[in-house]
Amino acid sequence: MRMKNFNQTIQYLGIIGLIPLSSCVGKTERTREVHIAPNVIYVFPDQMRNCAMEFWHNENFLKFINFTADPVKTPNLNRFAEESVVFTSAMSNCPLSTPHRGSLLTGMYPHKSGAMLNCNSDRPISSLRDDVVTISDVLRDNGYECAYIGKYHLNFPTPNDPQNPGRYVENRDPVWDAYTPPEKRHGFNFWYSYGTFDDHKHPHYWDTKGNRHDIDEYSPKHEADVAIAYLENKNNERDATKPFFLVVSMNPPHSPYHSLDDCRKEDYELYKDKSLQELLIRPNVDLSMGKAKCAPFYFAHVTGVDREFGRILEAVEKLGLAKNTIVVFSSDHGETMCSHAATDPKNLPYAEAMNVPFLIRYPDKLVPRTVDYLLSSPDIMPTLLGLSGFGEQIPRDVQGYDFSKTLLTNKVKGAIPKSVLYIKNIDGDKNEEGKVISYFPVARGVKTSKYTLVLTINKKTKELDDVLFFDDEKDPYQMNNLDWNDFPEVRNMLLSELSGLLKKADDPWYRERILNEIIPY
Numbered sequence: 029m030r031m032k033n034f035n036q037t038i039q040y041l042g043i044i045g046l047i048p049l050s051s052c053v054g055k056t057e058r059t060r061e062v063h064i065a066p067n068v069i070y071v072f073p074d075q076m077r078n079c080a081m082e083f084w085h086n087e088n089f090l091k092f093i094n095f096t097a098d099p100v101k102t103p104n105l106n107r108f109a110e111e112s113v114v115f116t117s118a119m120s121n122c123p124l125s126t127p128h129r130g131s132l133l134t135g136m137y138p139h140k141s142g143a144m145l146n147c148n149s150d151r152p153i154s155s156l157r158d159d160v161v162t163i164s165d166v167l168r169d170n171g172y173e174c175a176y177i178g179k180y181h182l183n184f185p186t187p188n189d190p191q192n193p194g195r196y197v198e199n200r201d202p203v204w205d206a207y208t209p210p211e212k213r214h215g216f217n218f219w220y221s222y223g224t225f226d227d228h229k230h231p232h233y234w235d236t237k238g239n240r241h242d243i244d245e246y247s248p249k250h251e252a253d254v255a256i257a258y259l260e261n262k263n264n265e266r267d268a269t270k271p272f273f274l275v276v277s278m279n280p281p282h283s284p285y286h287s288l289d290d291c292r293k294e295d296y297e298l299y300k301d302k303s304l305q306e307l308l309i310r311p312n313v314d315l316s317m318g319k320a321k322c323a324p325f326y327f328a329h330v331t332g333v334d335r336e337f338g339r340i341l342e343a344v345e346k347l348g349l350a351k352n353t354i355v356v357f358s359s360d361h362g363e364t365m366c367s368h369a370a371t372d373p374k375n376l377p378y379a380e381a382m383n384v385p386f387l388i389r390y391p392d393k394l395v396p397r398t399v400d401y402l403l404s405s406p407d408i409m410p411t412l413l414g415l416s417g418f419g420e421q422i423p424r425d426v427q428g429y430d431f432s433k434t435l436l437t438n439k440v441k442g443a444i445p446k447s448v449l450y451i452k453n454i455d456g457d458k459n460e461e462g463k464v465i466s467y468f469p470v471a472r473g474v475k476t477s478k479y480t481l482v483l484t485i486n487k488k489t490k491e492l493d494d495v496l497f498f499d500d501e502k503d504p505y506q507m508n509n510l511d512w513n514d515f516p517e518v519r520n521m522l523l524s525e526l527s528g529l530l531k532k533a534d535d536p537w538y539r540e541r542i543l544n545e546i547i548p549y
Contacts, residue, residue, distance in 0.1 A: 064352060065170065065171070065172070065271045065416060065417060066271065066352045066353060066354050066390065066415070066416055066417075067271050067272050067273070067274070067349060067352060067353040067354070068167070068271075068272075068273045068274070068353070068354045068356075068412060068416060069274045069276070069340070069344070069353060069354070069355045069356070070273075070274070070275045070276070070356045070358070070412075071275075071276045071278070071337055071340065071355070071356065071357050071358075072132075072275075072276075072277055072278070072356075072357070072358045072359050072360060073248070073277075073278040073279070073280060073281060073282075073329075073330075073333045073359055074125060074179060074277070074278065074279050074280070074281070074282035074359065074360055074361075075281055075282040075283070075359065075360070075361060075362065075363045075373065075374065076281050076330060076333065076359040076362065076363070076384070076385060077098075077359075077362030077363050077365075077380050077381070077383065077384065077385075078116075078118070078362065078379075078383040078384055078385050079095055079096075079097045079098050079310075079379075079380070079383070080097070080098045080100050080102075080281075080327070080330050080363075080385075081097065081098075081100065081102050081105050081106075081109070081330075081385060082097065082100050082101055082102040082103070082105065082106055083102070083105060083106040083109040083110075083114075084097030085097050086106070088110075088398075089109065089114065089398055092116050092398045092400065093116055094501070094504045095310075095379070095504045095505070096309060096310070098307075098309070098327065098330075099302070099306065099307060099309065099327070100327045100330050100331065101298050101327075101331050101334070102330065102331065102334040103334065103338070104334045104335065104337055104338030104341065105334050105337065105357065105385075105387070107338075108337075108341065108355075108357065108387060108389065109387055110396060111389050111391070111396050112355075112387040112388055112389040112394070112396055113387070113388050113389075113394050113395075113396065113397055113398075113399060113435055114386075114387050114396075114397070114398045114399070115386040115387070115388075115398075115399055115400075115401060115403050116398060116399070116400050117383065117400050117401065117402050117403065117477065118358065118383065118384050118385070118386030118403040119382050119383060119384070119402065119403065119404055119405070119448045119450075119475060120359075120360060120361040120362070120381075120382055120383075120384050120405055121137065121382075121404050121405045121406070121448060121449050121450060121451050122137075122138050122375075122405070122450075122451040122452065122453065123360075123361035123362065123374045123375055123376065123381045123382050124145070124146050124360075124361060124374055124375050125146055125179075125181045125224065125360050125361070126143045126145065126146045126147045126154060126181050126182060127141075127143050127144060127145070127146075127405075127451070127453075128360035128361055128405050129143065129156075129180070129181060129182050129360060130142065130143030130156050130182060131143075131404075131405035131406045131408075131409075131428075132163075132360070132405060132408050132409065133156070133162040133163055133164065133182070133214065133409065134156075134157075134160050134161070134162055134163075134406075134409060134426070135163070135406045135407075135408070135409035135410050135422070135423070135426035135427060135428040136160070136406055136425065136426065136427050136428075137406055137427055137449070137451065137533045137535065138451060138453065139453075139469075139533075139534075139535065139536060140425070140427065140533075140534070141156060141157060141160060142154070142155055142156055142157035142160065143155065143156050143182060144453045144467045145453055145454075145455065145464070145467055146181070147181065147182065147183065147184050147185070147206075147223075148184075148185060148202040148203060148204045149184070149185045149186075149196065149201070149202040149203035149204075150202040150462065150463055150464055151184065151202075151455070151463075151464045152184050152463055152464070152465075153464055153465060153466065153467060154184065154464075154467070155182065155183055155184035156182040156183065156212075156214075158211075158212060160214075160425075161423045161425075162214040162215065162409075163273070163409045163412060163413060164176075164214050164215035164216050164273060164275075165214050165215040166215075166413060166418060166421055166422075166423070167215065167273045167413075167416070167418070168215030168216075168217070168273075169215070170418060170421070171270055171271070172270060172271050172272060172273050173217065173218065173266035173267055173270050173271070173272040173273070174215050174216045174217055174218070174272070174273045174274075175216060175217075175218035175219075175220075175258055175265070175266070175272065175273070175274045175275065176213070176216040176218070176219055176220070176221050176275045176277070177220045177221065177251050177254050177255055177258070177274070177275065177276045177277065178220075178221060178222075178233075178247075178251045178275075178276055178277035178278055178279065179221070179222065179223075179224060179225075179277045179278070179279050180206075180208055180221045180222065180223055180224075180277065181206075181223055181224040182208075183206045183208050183212055183223060184206070185197070185202075185203040185204065185205065185206040185223060186206070188207055188209060189207060190207060190234065190238035190239075190240070191240055197223070198225075204223065204224050204225075205222060205223040205224055205225045206222075206223030206224075207222075207223070207234050207238070208221060208223070208234070209238075210236075216275075217236070218236055218258065218265050218266060219234065219235060219236040220233050220234075220235050220236070220241075220251075220254050221233060221234060221277075222234060224279075225279075226279065226282065226283065226284055227284075228246060228247050228248075228279060228280055228284070228290050228291065228329075229244065229245065229246055229247070229289065229290070230242070230243070230244055231243050231245075231247040231250065231279070246291075246292055246332065247278065247279055247280065248278045248279075248280055248332055248333050248335075248336040249292075249332075249336055251276055251277075251278055251336070252276070252336035252337075252339045252340055255274060255276045255340050255343075256339065256340060256343040258272075258274060259274070259340075259343050259344065259347055259349065260343065260347065276340065278333055278336070280329035280330075280332060280333055281326050281327075281329030281330050281333065281363065282329075283322075283373070285322045285325035285326040285328075285329055286322060286325060287325065290325055290329070291325050291328040291329050291332060292328065292332050295328035295329070295331040295332045295335075296324060296325065296328040298327075298328065298331060299323070299324035299327050299328055300324055302324065304320050304321070304323060307323040307324060307327065308320060308323050308365065308366055310367055310380070310505055311505050311507065312367045312368055312505040312506065312507050313365075313366045313367050314366050314367075314368075314369040315366065317366045317369060319365070319366055319371075320366050322365070323365060323366075326363065326365060337357060341355070350391060351391050351392065353390075354388065354389070354390045354412065354415055354416065355388070355389045355390075356386070356387065356388045356389075356408075356412070357385060357386075357387045358384055358385055358386045358387070358408070359384045359385055360384070361374045361375075361381055361382070361384060362374065362379075362380050362381045362382060362383060362384055363380060363381070364376060364378060364380045364381055365380065367380045367505075368380075368506070375452060376452075377450045377452075377471075377473050377475070377480060377482045377496060378506055379500070379504070379505075379506060382450065382475070386403055388415075388435070390415060393415070393436060394415075394435055394436065395438050397438070400477060401431060401434070401444060401445075402444075402445050402446065402447060402448050402475070402476070402477065403431065403448075404428060404429070404445065404448045404449065405428075406426070406427050406428030406429075407428040407429045407430070407431060407445070408428065409422075409426065409428060410422045410426050410428045410429065410430040410432075411428070411429075411430050411431040411432050411435070412432075413430070413432075414430040414431070414432025414433065415432045415435065415436070419432060427532070427533060429444065429445050431444070446476060446477070446525075447474050447475060447476045447525045447526075447529060448474070448475045448529075449472070449473070449474065449475075449526075449529040449530070449533060449535070450471070450472065450473035450474065450475060450480075450482055451469070451471075451472060451535075452469075452470050452471035452472075452484075453467045453468065453469055453470065454467065454468050454470045454487075455467065455468065456468040468487055469535070469536045469537055469542070470484060470485060470487065471483065471484040471485070472526065472530065472535065472537050472542075473496070473526070474522050474525050474526040474529060475500075476522070476525065477500075477501075478499065478500060478501045479497070479498065479499060479500060479501075479518065479522055480496065480497070480498045480500055480506065481495070481496070481497050481498075481512070481519075481522040481523075481526065482495070482496040482497075483495060483526075483543060483546075483547075484496075485542060485543065490540075490542055490543075491543075492543060492546065495509075495512060496509055497509060497510045497511070497512045497515075497519075498510065523546060523547055523548060524548055526547060527547050527548050527549050530547070530549075531549070
């Protein structure tokens with residue numbers, strides 16, 4: 029393994045047992061503070077909104093929010109929250125599966141990671157870049173064992189089925205599911221994953237060697253079993269002398285959420301006797317939508333995910349790993365579930381779609397508390413590297429902010445972000461075969477602690493088509509779209525903030541000076 033500097037070499041030798049960790053890890057040419065590289069476990073279900081966690085009803089957390097949480101049962105997350113730093117305002121900048129996952133791994137915005145749209149066989153332009161450096165690449169280079177379990181959804185599907193060479197892994201058009209070959213796994217040396225496949229009780233996975241496993245079991249349960257076996261190292265999946273980075277990506281509460289064919293009966297029993305008015309309590313909900321009847325199944329998935337997350341936490345405790353393990357619970361985006369009468373469950377600037385859970389526990393290092401920091405998807409990668417002691421190895425092209433010093437000291441360090449960028453991309457031009465050969469940046473926006481402003485442009489003219497402007501402090505359910513002309517000072521402040529975010533991200537809107545007459549580039 030190639031070592032980049034003296035400190036890394038010394039640390040690695042300690043990790044693999046060639047020299048004592050107590051005498052070497054964290055030392056440079058001049059002896060400094062001892063650092064033992066922590067394990068990192070990152071668990072993220074798909075399409076779980078921030079308000080779908082029971083602890084927000086608890087007075088210890090309720091005082092930090094201005095919304096009413098969903099009537100869900102999440103006992104394990106409730107306990108975990110008491111031990112963690114809980115973010116009220118973590119935002120999925122481009123609230124779609126593939127774009128968020130690209131940002132999570134790379135610390136980049138979608139147009140930089142290569143993952144601008146949800147990837148399928150009709151979108152060859154959207155796929156995680158092979159040449160980008162991911163968090164798993166960095167940790168692997170620093171002596172970590174890296175494991176990925178569950179949904180990946182970052183590779184453009186190609187005809188590379190290991191069991192049927194020259195064919196796609198599924199027979200539909202376009203193809204969504206995908207097999208990720210070893211050369212595209214970015215440092216993950218334990219693999220039990222798939223691209224995207226929405227049958228929660230009949231999932232399938234490809235293992236490290238490319239063997240396919242078809243399972244007749246609720247996918248979060250099975251994935252927790254695999255994760256626990258990895259933690260226990262039952263089959264010598266990892267070198268137990270090394271720290272590990274374990275990602276568990278559960279598909280629920282992503283759709284389908286229509287019947288008991290999708291979720292576990294014991295979870296559904298908790299919600300089946302409640303009326304839709306008791307379940308969908310947000311005042312911006314349209315109960316006349318047919319989708320409203322899906323609410324008990326969606327919340328059943330949330331409870332199912334909570335149970336399996338709890339099993340993973342229990343294993344961490346039993347194995348004595350908790351003290352030196354960073355554990356994160358989050359999601360790639362939320363779910364509108366009939367709010368705003370939206371037919372799209374995601375890919376929208378509303379809180380239900382954009383605001384995601386983000387809880388992080390690191391015993392004896394992070395003081396449990398609730399914070400209102402505006403965390404963006406690209407911030408996760410550098411923050412985890414910083415917390416793990418590898419802040420100096422964050423790649424230069426990372427665009428996210430490293431919150432690690434602020435989290436470790438419980439003090440704001442420097443100018444932390446006061447706004448986040450909202451991004452919506454759609455298909456652009458297509459070739460004669462119907463393949464998407466470009467993407468169109470249809471909307472950009474800015475979210476601050478008080479306001480949301482989103483501008484949508486016409487695909488043909490690139491002129492302003494629509495404006496969404498909310499005072500999220502006074503109107504937390506975003507029911508009153510304000511006329512920005514009535515608030516010129518706020519409008520100008522937000523446009524200036526948006527300009528800065530677009531420039532920092534090197535966004536297409538900045539490069540093309542889109543809406544140059546409005547946005548002060």
